Amino acid sequence: MPRQVNRQIFCPRLVMWSGAASVGLYKETEVGRPTMDGLNFACIEEDERLSLEKEFTKEEVFQVLMEMEGDKAPGPNGFTMAFFHKCWSVVEKDVMDFFVFFHRHSVFERSLNTSFLTLIPKKCNAVNIKDFRPISLVGSVYKLLSKVLANRLRVVLDKLISETQNSFIGGRQILDSVLIANECLDSRLNSRIPGLVCKLDIEKAFDHVNWEALFYLLGRMGFGLKWRGWIKACVASVRFSVLVNGSLEGFFGSSRGLRQGDPLSLLLFLLIMKVLSRLLKRTEECNLIRGFHVGAVNSVGVHISHLLFADDTILFCDASREQLLSIKLVLSCFQVFTGLKVNVGKSEIVPVGEVNNLEVLANILHCRVGKLPMKYLGMPLGTSFKSASIWNPILEKMEKKLSGWKRLYLSKGGRLMLIKSTLSSLPTYFLSLFTIPKAVAARLERIQRNFLWGSSEGSFKYPLVAWENVCLPIEMGGLGLRSVVAFNKALLGKWLWRYGHEVSHLWRRVISAKYGEGQGGWCTKVCRRTHRCGLWRSINDGWENFSKHLSFVVGEGTRIRFWLDRWIGDNNLKNLYPELYVCSAVKDAYISEVLWIPEGGTARVWNLRFYRAFEDWELAAYYSLLQLIQTRIPRGERRDTLCWRLKGDGNFDTRSYYLAIQSAANSLFPWKGIWKPKIPKRVAVFLWTAAHGRILTLDNLMIKGRPLANWCCMCCRDGESVDHLLLHCPVTHSLWSSMLQAFGILWVMPGSVAGLLSCWYQWFGKLNSDIWNLVPGCLMWIVWLERNRCSFEDKEKTLDELKILSHRSLLEWSRCWGFTDCSSLSEFMSSLSLIA
Numbered sequence: 001m002p003r004q005v006n007r008q009i010f011c012p013r014l015v016m017w018s019g020a021a022s023v024g025l026y027k028e029t030e031v032g033r034p035t036m037d038g039l040n041f042a043c044i045e046e047d048e049r050l051s052l053e054k055e056f057t058k059e060e061v062f063q064v065l066m067e068m069e070g071d072k073a074p075g076p077n078g079f080t081m082a083f084f085h086k087c088w089s090v091v092e093k094d095v096m097d098f099f100v101f102f103h104r105h106s107v108f109e110r111s112l113n114t115s116f117l118t119l120i121p122k123k124c125n126a127v128n129i130k131d132f133r134p135i136s137l138v139g140s141v142y143k144l145l146s147k148v149l150a151n152r153l154r155v156v157l158d159k160l161i162s163e164t165q166n167s168f169i170g171g172r173q174i175l176d177s178v179l180i181a182n183e184c185l186d187s188r189l190n191s192r193i194p195g196l197v198c199k200l201d202i203e204k205a206f207d208h209v210n211w212e213a214l215f216y217l218l219g220r221m222g223f224g225l226k227w228r229g230w231i232k233a234c235v236a237s238v239r240f241s242v243l244v245n246g247s248l249e250g251f252f253g254s255s256r257g258l259r260q261g262d263p264l265s266l267l268l269f270l271l272i273m274k275v276l277s278r279l280l281k282r283t284e285e286c287n288l289i290r291g292f293h294v295g296a297v298n299s300v301g302v303h304i305s306h307l308l309f310a311d312d313t314i315l316f317c318d319a320s321r322e323q324l325l326s327i328k329l330v331l332s333c334f335q336v337f338t339g340l341k342v343n344v345g346k347s348e349i350v351p352v353g354e355v356n357n358l359e360v361l362a363n364i365l366h367c368r369v370g371k372l373p374m375k376y377l378g379m380p381l382g383t384s385f386k387s388a389s390i391w392n393p394i395l396e397k398m399e400k401k402l403s404g405w406k407r408l409y410l411s412k413g414g415r416l417m418l419i420k421s422t423l424s425s426l427p428t429y430f431l432s433l434f435t436i437p438k439a440v441a442a443r444l445e446r447i448q449r450n451f452l453w454g455s456s457e458g459s460f461k462y463p464l465v466a467w468e469n470v471c472l473p474i475e476m477g478g479l480g481l482r483s484v485v486a487f488n489k490a491l492l493g494k495w496l497w498r499y500g501h502e503v504s505h506l507w508r509r510v511i512s513a514k515y516g517e518g519q520g521g522w523c524t525k526v527c528r529r530t531h532r533c534g535l536w537r538s539i540n541d542g543w544e545n546f547s548k549h550l551s552f553v554v555g556e557g558t559r560i561r562f563w564l565d566r567w568i569g570d571n572n573l574k575n576l577y578p579e580l581y582v583c584s585a586v587k588d589a590y591i592s593e594v595l596w597i598p599e600g601g602t603a604r605v606w607n608l609r610f611y612r613a614f615e616d617w618e619l620a621a622y623y624s625l626l627q628l629i630q631t632r633i634p635r636g637e638r639r640d641t642l643c644w645r646l647k648g649d650g651n652f653d654t655r656s657y658y659l660a661i662q663s664a665a666n667s668l669f670p671w672k673g674i675w676k677p678k679i680p681k682r683v684a685v686f687l688w689t690a691a692h693g694r695i696l697t698l699d700n701l702m703i704k705g706r707p708l709a710n711w712c713c714m715c716c717r718d719g720e721s722v723d724h725l726l727l728h729c730p731v732t733h734s735l736w737s738s739m740l741q742a743f744g745i746l747w748v749m750p751g752s753v754a755g756l757l758s759c760w761y762q763w764f765g766k767l768n769s770d771i772w773n774l775v776p777g778c779l780m781w782i783v784w785l786e787r788n789r790c791s792f793e794d795k796e797k798t799l800d801e802l803k804i805l806s807h808r809s810l811l812e813w814s815r816c817w818g819f820t821d822c823s824s825l826s827e828f829m830s831s832l833s834l835i836a
């Protein structure tokens with residue numbers, strides 16, 4: 001829901017605005033725009049054109065429907081998607097009739113395409129109308145149509161838009177742009193040649209798109225008449241009404257612009273932005289602008305002159321008047337062609353290195369002068385990831401969320417939940433690109449650790465369990481908190497994986513040009529040079545660890561080395577047959593080089609070469625090798641690829657890598673007995689600490705150096721240890737006995753808390769253990785509370801009181817989850833014996 005807008009201030013302006021909008025924002029003012037005949041655009045193929053225009057199928061529509069979320073704000077007819085989900089069988093025919101009619105006649109009832117315009121404030125205390133972003137709430141049926149068309153368009157789009165134009169489609173990601181921008185800038189800074197970065201803001205980008213230009217462009221790109229008719233029907237039949245505090249103001253049509261909120265809009269917008277990309281490319285080809293060069297000096301390398309992400313545009317060029325004039329010309333042409341204008345007030349040029357005539361240059365574009373570091377797509381550009389300034393906001397956010405007062409009122413279980421939610425809101429996109437410096441990670445951990453164990457400036461509390469153990473997954477005996485360092489490494493692993501696969505992607509070409517390809521092209525060469533704002537070197541540092549989990553799937557065999565790479569089983573042939581490896585003629589030969597097609601044959605056979613004949617004692621190894629590889633002659637039909645060994649399907653995912661990094665597995669830890677029963681969270685955390693043997697009993701305090709007499713205050717006989725207190729102390733023991741008696745069970749107490757928890761869970765089988773599973777948490781918690789009362793308050797309960805107390809707690813917890821209907825304690829206790 002949009003935030004409530006103060007009606008009193010707003011009404012006159014809004015009415016004015018919807019008036020202005022009806023003539024200004026969505027109304028085309030220019031007539032007779034020039035066309036773009038001189039520019040070349042990629043074209044779709046005939047079969048693609050046909051598949052775009054094929055009949056709509058029930059399956060296609062249904063699939064789109066199921067992908068849409070039910071609870072998004074509804075459009076003018078008030079039906080949410082949830083309605084269509086629920087009532088599909090009833091409305092199916094009507095909806096499909098609509099699709100068939102649309103397919104045939106390229107029109108639909110105009111009222112289906114009315115939109116509510118809701119105004120979303122772009123910042124706090126938005127007052128001016130410019131501070132609001134108009135988002136369209138489109139009707140459900142139209143949305144369905146638009147999404148179906150968008151899905152079809154998406155298939156052909158990747159080919160049409162250029163590679164410098166990243167977006168949410170295909171494999172192109174927002175982070176690619178940020179990585180490329182940082183690496184380009186880094187190269188430029190190192191070259192010491194002055195340059196300029198221009199960040200452009202396109203004014204009301206979506207709302208100002210010229211329709212004629214769009215339809216013309218669709219034609220140029222080879223889209224058929226029918227398809228263009230459909231797009232025209234979708235874009236040009238819109239009627240708007242502005243939504244203010246839930247009621248409607250005005251009603252007007254439009255003659256330009258794409259609606260933000262319509263699934264088709266983003267894709268159509270990308271096509272429009274292709275024009276800018278094309279114009280810039282053309283200018284670059286004519287040597288009128290020169291982008292930043294990446295790669296060794298005097299090498300061809302890669303030049304990057306612009307990066308577009310949706311309407312975010314950034315340009316790189318030399319600090320020259322002529323080049324800026326060319327850019328200005330390009331932007332004017334772009335405006336004339338498409339109706340999209342650069343908002344000079346919000347654009348900036350940023351000098352790279354020593355630029356002398358900066359003011360003069362800025363005046364050419366009439367924009368302001370910025371400085372490095374700057375922000376690009378919400379990420380830092382032009383600063384080292386090691387600089388504190390980029391991490392401070394994250395640390396502050398964490399500190400603010402876990403600030404002092406909350407801790408006082410939360411149990412350890414509650415604190416754990418709060419840390420988890422705070423951690424999960426840490427900016428993942430940030431950690432997916434920037435390597436977190438050690439000092440920052442240590443501070444993040446300190447904040448969490450102090451919060452969990454309750455330390456603050458005034459009072460120190462012991463961390464009961466080592467932080468590495470806390471950060472293990474629950475199944476491995478941890479609390480399942482995320483270790484920031486390991487998580488960061490796992491996220492960066494994704495780049496290393498993509499590097500091996502996305503051979504033709506722009507980002508990879510930039511990285512390869514700059515750092516050089518390693519053997520086989522699976523990684524880059526190791527780089528020792530210091531970097532200013534380059535990010536790759538530190539990502540690549542993870543390769544050694546990452547590659548341990550890789551194996552190779554041989555196709556052509558041109559990128560995989562016969563002896564050195566792991567392509568059969570878990571080891572490479574060099575390690576399996578060291579005595580043969582030393583005799584091999586070419587030690588780093590690729591697999592394709594040790595295969596050949598014999599004369600007259602069609603299939604490849606092995607052709608290993610050794611520099612000497614084998615001695616008798618080496619023959620066994622030689623035959624064994626031949627036997628091993630005999631059946632594994634690669635067919636050579638596909639490309640060589642990587643296989644991620646930690647997952648069944650061979651594809652990388654960050655979760656499996658994260659677990660591997662955190663691999664100190666302790667599979668014997670009784671995590672199920674702690675986290676599965678329906679006991680309160682604070683009790684579960686207590687059990688977890690006890691199972692690690694780390695609750696603050698007197699013996700543990702003595703280990704930490706407190707001079708104390710070790711004496712159990714419950715039985716006043718033995719020394720106090722975790723296992724004594726919770727299991728073997730005579731007082732505790734009789735509590736256990738009374739409970740076991742109620743269940744009618746004879747039980748031999750195991751030696752340790754962990755031992756008890758691991759054999760207790762689900763003792764009566766899956767169906768009957770609900771109440772039983774609660775018992776350890778219930779009893780140990782009561783004993784712990786009583787023990788603390790004894791030592792700190794000097795109040796004692798009698799054994800009978802404790803028994804009643806434990807029975808009552810068990811009843812309450814069981815009732816809370818509906819495990820029992822009994823209301824009286826005696827009734828409940830006698831019902832327990834029936835379970836067995």
Ligand SMILES: [Zn+2]
Pocket residue numbers: 712713714715716717718724725729730731
């Ligand atoms: Zn005792």
